[in-house]
Amino acid sequence: MPMKQTDPATDYEEIDRWDGGVGWIAHPGESMRRASHALASESGVWLVDPVDAAGLDDLIAEFGDVAGVVVLLSRHYRDADEIAARHDVPVYVPAWFDSIPDLDAPLRRFDTRLPDTDYRLLTVVDTFGWEEAALYDDESGTLVVPESVGNSSYFTTESERLGVHPMIRLTPPSALRGLGPERVLVGHGAGVQEGAARALADALDGARRRAPRLYVETLQSFLSG
Numbered sequence: 288m289p290m291k292q293t294d295p296a297t298d299y300e301e302i303d304r305w306d307g308g309v310g311w312i313a314h315p316g317e318s319m320r321r322a323s324h325a326l327a328s329e330s331g332v333w334l335v336d337p338v339d340a341a342g343l344d345d346l347i348a349e350f351g352d353v354a355g356v357v358v359l360l361s362r363h364y365r366d367a368d369e370i371a372a373r374h375d376v377p378v379y380v381p382a383w384f385d386s387i388p389d390l391d392a393p394l395r396r397f398d399t400r401l402p403d404t405d406y407r408l409l410t411v412v413d414t415f416g417w418e419e420a421a422l423y424d425d426e427s428g429t430l431v432v433p434e435s436v437g438n439s440s441y442f443t444t445e446s447e448r449l450g451v452h453p454m455i456r457l458t459p460p461s462a463l464r465g466l467g468p469e470r471v472l473v474g475h476g477a478g479v480q481e482g483a484a485r486a487l488a489d490a491l492d493g494a495r496r497r498a499p500r501l502y503v504e505t506l507q508s509f510l511s512g
Contacts, residue, residue, distance in 0.1 A: 296340035302477040303470070307427055308350060310472060313338040320439040320476045321365065324431060326422070330354045330403035333379075335422070336433050336474055339366040344373075355379045357401065360433040361386035361418035363474060368392050381408060381420040411435050411462045412455070421463070428469030430483070435460045436490050437475035444500050448479055448486040451494040453501060459494040463487060 296313035302322060303310035310324040323337040325347050331354025332347055347353060353374040356367045361384055371378045371392035378390055382398040400407050406422040412435060413419075422431040436442070436449045443450035449471060451459045471487055472478040479486045 299340035303472055305470060307429060313340040322474055322476060324472050325350055327351060328404040333357050334370060335359060335431055336363040337366055337370050339370055359420045363433055364388055384418050386418055409462050411460045430466060430468035431472045433474035437473040439476040441505050444497050444504060447490060449490040451490055456494045456498040459491045464491055
């Protein structure tokens with residue numbers, strides 16, 4: 288199973304469907320399980336860290352017209368530019384991002400809140416080489432985290448439904464503490480739709496304690512092929 292597939296996706300796996308949107312994994316067979324999401328709002332549909340796939344526009348159309356494409360991690364531009372150009376909308380990034388590639392689509396910076404939506408912007412990590420934000424809708428309880436937590440195989444131990452990224456296990460992000468989400472949508476793997484607040488708190492509280500186990504399990508999986 289490859290870590291990441293670079294060929295165009297001919298299909299996708301649907302994940303995380305709820306009243307306010309849907310998610311998809313364009314290459315279900317890759318280890319990274321890069322996940323993308325469509326967030327519905329009165330202003331239209333916002334696509335978060337999207338990876339393109341054949342038939343994707345039909346899935347998005349269920350929720351309305353595309354209002355914009357959002358990049359929440361400085362390494363997650365993925366197919367944002369191509370999809371934004373196809374729908375003739377801008378690419379939106381947090382105002383404090385420094386790492387921005389050249390884009391064909393218009394670029395818009397935003398802070399505090401995703402324009403014309405109930406999603407407020409949280410700063411999760413802001414260090415050299417790692418700029419990450421999250422979106423949180425207090426009313427619907429929807430939290431979107433692109434990288435700091437996830438549930439592809441290298442994020443989680445056997446006992447975790449969500450796990451902190453292995454690179455920051457020893458310093459889990461404080462910005463995610465104290466939230467009470469009804470669902471957590473992540474950038475790698477399917478999200479958590481039930482008991483999400485508990486799963487998130489467990490991931491953060493147990494990140495350091497379970498780090499050695501995760502590193503051993505990941506190494507064993509790598510060595511076994």
